[in-house]
Amino acid sequence: MSISYKRVRAIFVKDYKEFSRNYAVSIMLIFPVILALLFRKAGSSLPEASGFLFNTSFVILTCFAQACLIAEEKERNTLRSLMLTPATAMDVLIGKSSLVFVMSAVVLAISTFIFGYVPASIWAFVPTIILSIILYTAAGTICGLFSKTLLEASLSILPVAFVFMGAPWGATFVKDYPIFKVLDYVPSSQLVHLLGISNTGYTTGDVLNPLLITLAWTVVLTIVSVVLYQRRLKDE
Amino acid sequence: MQFQPMYDDGELFLPKIEFNMTLNQSIGIITDLKRKQLLMNQLVNHSQYYLFRAGQSEYLRLTVEELITFLIKVSERDGRAALLIDYFALKEERKVKIKDLSSSKRMYVTLLRVFFAHQPTLVLEEPYFYLEEQDRHHFKRILDDLSKEKQILILTSNLEDALISCDAIYRLNESGFHPLDIRDSEEDKQEVQKQDEANITLQKISTKRNDKVILFNPPEIDFIESVEGSILVHVGGENYDCALTLTELEQRLLNFGFYRCHRSYIVNLQKVREIITWTKNSYSLRLNTDKDAVVPLSRSKLQELKTLLNI
Numbered sequence: 077m078s079i080s081y082k083r084v085r086a087i088f089v090k091d092y093k094e095f096s097r098n099y100a101v102s103i104m105l106i107f108p109v110i111l112a113l114l115f116r117k118a119g120s121s122l123p124e125a126s127g128f129l130f131n132t133s134f135v136i137l138t139c140f141a142q143a144c145l146i147a148e149e150k151e152r153n154t155l156r157s158l159m160l161t162p163a164t165a166m167d168v169l170i171g172k173s174s175l176v177f178v179m180s181a182v183v184l185a186i187s188t189f190i191f192g193y194v195p196a197s198i199w200a201f202v203p204t205i206i207l208s209i210i211l212y213t214a215a216g217t218i219c220g221l222f223s224k225t226l227l228e229a230s231l232s233i234l235p236v237a238f239v240f241m242g243a244p245w246g247a248t249f250v251k252d253y254p255i256f257k258v259l260d261y262v263p264s265s266q267l268v269h270l271l272g273i274s275n276t277g278y279t280t281g282d283v284l285n286p287l288l289i290t291l292a293w294t295v296v297l298t299i300v301s302v303v304l305y306q307r308r309l310k311d312e
Numbered sequence: 313m314q315f316q317p318m319y320d321d322g323e324l325f326l327p328k329i330e331f332n333m334t335l336n337q338s339i340g341i342i343t344d345l346k347r348k349q350l351l352m353n354q355l356v357n358h359s360q361y362y363l364f365r366a367g368q369s370e371y372l373r374l375t376v377e378e379l380i381t382f383l384i385k386v387s388e389r390d391g392r393a394a395l396l397i398d399y400f401a402l403k404e405e406r407k408v409k410i411k412d413l414s415s416s417k418r419m420y421v422t423l424l425r426v427f428f429a430h431q432p433t434l435v436l437e438e439p440y441f442y443l444e445e446q447d448r449h450h451f452k453r454i455l456d457d458l459s460k461e462k463q464i465l466i467l468t469s470n471l472e473d474a475l476i477s478c479d480a481i482y483r484l485n486e487s488g489f490h491p492l493d494i495r496d497s498e499e500d501k502q503e504v505q506k507q508d509e510a511n512i513t514l515q516k517i518s519t520k521r522n523d524k525v526i527l528f529n530p531p532e533i534d535f536i537e538s539v540e541g542s543i544l545v546h547v548g549g550e551n552y553d554c555a556l557t558l559t560e561l562e563q564r565l566l567n568f569g570f571y572r573c574h575r576s577y578i579v580n581l582q583k584v585r586e587i588i589t590w591t592k593n594s595y596s597l598r599l600n601t602d603k604d605a606v607v608p609l610s611r612s613k614l615q616e617l618k619t620l621l622n623i
Contacts, residue, residue, distance in 0.1 A: 086385035090371065090378070097373040097409075152369035157425055160362050161387045 087171025146220025
């Protein structure tokens with residue numbers, strides 16, 4: 077399947093304009109910043125604050141924006157119309173995902189700066205964040221594909237929010253329900269582990285584990301979303 | 313172009329349909345909602361057919377100019393947006409967001425997607441339904457230009473919409489798939505026998521339907537058309553078969569204010585409400601009946617009709 081830079085850019089620009097003028101969705105861009113401002117003071121006393129900040133931002137910004145972008149096109153039948161142009165399914169997907177990626181990266185960089193988080197290892201932190209953005213974009217794509225309207229899309233990310241944002245807290249129940257150990261392998265839990273590493277004295281394994289688990293999730297979810305996307309479009 | 317037959321509860325719902333499509337000749341099919349859906353569902357080949365469905369919406373938050381620019385880029389065309397906007401007659405709306413356009417204009421802008429299609433065949437569902445007169449003019453002009461390079465098929469439930477830009481029209485209903493004769497030809501001046509002035513004034517038109525013979529008083533009849541050689545008498549939105557020829561009917565009905573407005577049509581002048589002057593075959597008559605009925609009018613007959621009506 078061919079990918080054309082020109083078409084991807086056209087879709088990127090179009091989606092940027094649509095997104096920035098849809099205030100109900102684009103207001104999500106400022107929530108991570110507000111959260112960062114709120115937790116800034118409590119930062120030292122709340123070790124989990126940074127994990128909460130990042131995981132919340134991934135869900136309400138990355139995942140939600142992507143789901144809305146796709147669901148809105150479906151709602152207006154413009155996605156079906158796009159399939160009749162030379163633009164391929166990958167053109168559309170990459171155009172949308174790259175917009176969401178850029179927005180998430182910029183907003184998260186600003187929030188990290190405001191929050192004042194200093195990563196123990198920048199070489200593990202940055203790739204994990206990048207992989208996480210791709211991962212949550214893929215999750216958003218899947219949500220968008222299963223919803224027909226914008227309204228459905230905002231509801232369909234609730235399960236994602238519940239699982240991914242709740243997973244780090246699942247550890248509290250591990251004593252009563254041993255099955256909850258599984259939640260430790262959810263990328264959001266791994267991100268909390270990674271962020272919690274102290275500046276002094278960490279092993280390569282401490283850093284590498286979260287990175288590898290996140291990478292595995294990213295690869296799987298991306299493949300699932302692309303396959304689902306192409307299959308769903310055939311049904312249209 | 314070819315459609316496979318479809319059955320509904322064991323009955324033939326959609327017959328096998330086959331017709332030729334050429335350039336410069338748009339085809340219209342007049343049919344109902346369900347048959348339209350069945351026809352469109354058969355056009356799945358994305359490289360052959362560009363399908364414009366009536367439910368199509370648009371990127372509402374873009375301005376007209378941004379949308380045209382996007383469509384140019386995504387369909388890999390050459391050409392500048394400004395030139396196309398002039399061609400589309402959208403200069404005044406250039407900076408307006410699509411959601412702020414009037415509903416007719418919004419539909420017109422949405423319809424412009426077919427202009428950017430690369431497929432050789434364009435299929436449009438009800439393109440004129442939501443358009444106001446001025447936008448109909450613009451879109452008809454664009455479709456006429458497009459038909460020089462593409463084959464165009466219009467699916468509609470309304471004869472008037474089909475008349476706007478179709479050169480050949482078929483009707484698809486429970487009685488099958490039949491062409492309508494709407495072409496405007498100058499050489500249809502048949503020798504009409506001299507009408508005997510002292511003819512009997514009591515005339516009933518005998519028709520047949522479901523093996524019953526039904527007699528109509530001429531003033532009841534809206535219009536009479538010839539479809540593939542058989543004569544259909546339209547009364548109150550229903551049609552009935554008639555064994556007489558159009559020429560015979562014309563002579564019988566002349567004294568009742570009927571008029572042969574076209575080679576294949578006789579119309580009851582008492583029921584004519586409007587002369588539409590800008591459809592594809594130049595002129596049409598709209599009738600004042602319960603159901604919206606439109607009848608084609610030959611160019612050569614217009615002057616004669618005007619004298620008849622004292623206008």
